[in-house]
Amino acid sequence: MSLRAVLLITLKDEPASGYDVLQRFRKGLAHVWNASHQQIYRELERMYRAGLVEPETVAQAGRPDRKVYRITAAGEAALQQWLETPLDAPRVRVPLYAKFFAWESWPAEARRREMARLREQLTERLEVYRAIEQHWFPDPWSMPAEKRAPWHTLRLGRKLTRTWLEWIDEVTEEEDGAQ
Amino acid sequence: MSLRAVLLITLKDEPASGYDVLQRFRKGLAHVWNASHQQIYRELERMYRAGLVEPETVAQAGRPDRKVYRITAAGEAALQQWLETPLDAPRVRVPLYAKFFAWESWPAEARRREMARLREQLTERLEVYRAIEQHWFPDPWSMPAEKRAPWHTLRLGRKLTRTWLEWIDEVTEEEDGAQ
């Protein structure tokens, strides 16, 4: 249901094709959701069959036609329903933790590679967040509360990523120091 | 593959039945992984068919028989392979963030309920972590590095949960203050 809800929210904001949604996931919603193009097209088709969205085919010169989806009244109702239902706390599933439980079988070299790579990926992620923030929320406190709201998600994303990075450095120092 | 790897790790440590694994997930691995009993039994059966584990049926008086699984050489090899392959950074998918993008349609009362509930669940989670820590790692620094390793995962779990709680309080104060 969550992908469906995310699609409803972005289509409510502005009608879009599957391809547009994919771009939004990459550019402004990277810290919220992501899905492959296959998954998006499939879900939009299902939502159409469920009456939640309406497609309009837009012909283009020299390009494939675009199918632009617009949210319906039924779609708005479903979204409202979803917003009002509290979410369950997400189940914890961190494969990396498992490796720490197999410490003795986990070669030190593999561990260092893994931690270094994770460090890089998280640093990159911070960069992406920073770019989104600069583009969409250059001055959040001058925005009205309802426009500012999405910015809070960036703040948490950043905080969590920094917490991970702190931990990586602590673990790396400790275990390297112990050798 | 991750559930499979987690099962291999716990079975390597000590042979166990599906039910035992379920108990381990609840008691000492709550911050690492969790899965329903259905999923665990199914996966163990598949791993048996793949030659990664070997079952031994243990009869019990007045109770259903237990199927105790033991890791095989092929299982150990598969685990080694998994440990040496770096994991991809997990894809970001936070349904709660989506609600912040639908701020205007998200009733203030529903929002307050949601945040309060999340706060409770996270506080409870900290409690679980504390219990695990007290039971398994009462004095981590007196343990040898390879015994201490799993404790790092608890540390990160705690740090991340605290980061969430901080953010909930910040957002709540700000938006309540703005009213």
Added chain:
DNA sequence: GCCACTTATGCACATAGTTGCATACGAATG
């Protein structure tokens, strides 16, 4: 004596997500 809980296993169906493949055209790169 009934009800809920714990121990112990599992099947069947449904939803969610990944991976591989396919099509078609324009524009830029070499």
Added chain:
DNA sequence: CATTCGTATGCAACTATGTGCATAAGTGGC
């Protein structure tokens, strides 16, 4: 002129996870 990239859509097969139901016996509370 061949290759790669971007725009734009999708099917098919597979893996992973969730939900509902089923069975069977002992244990403890009211």
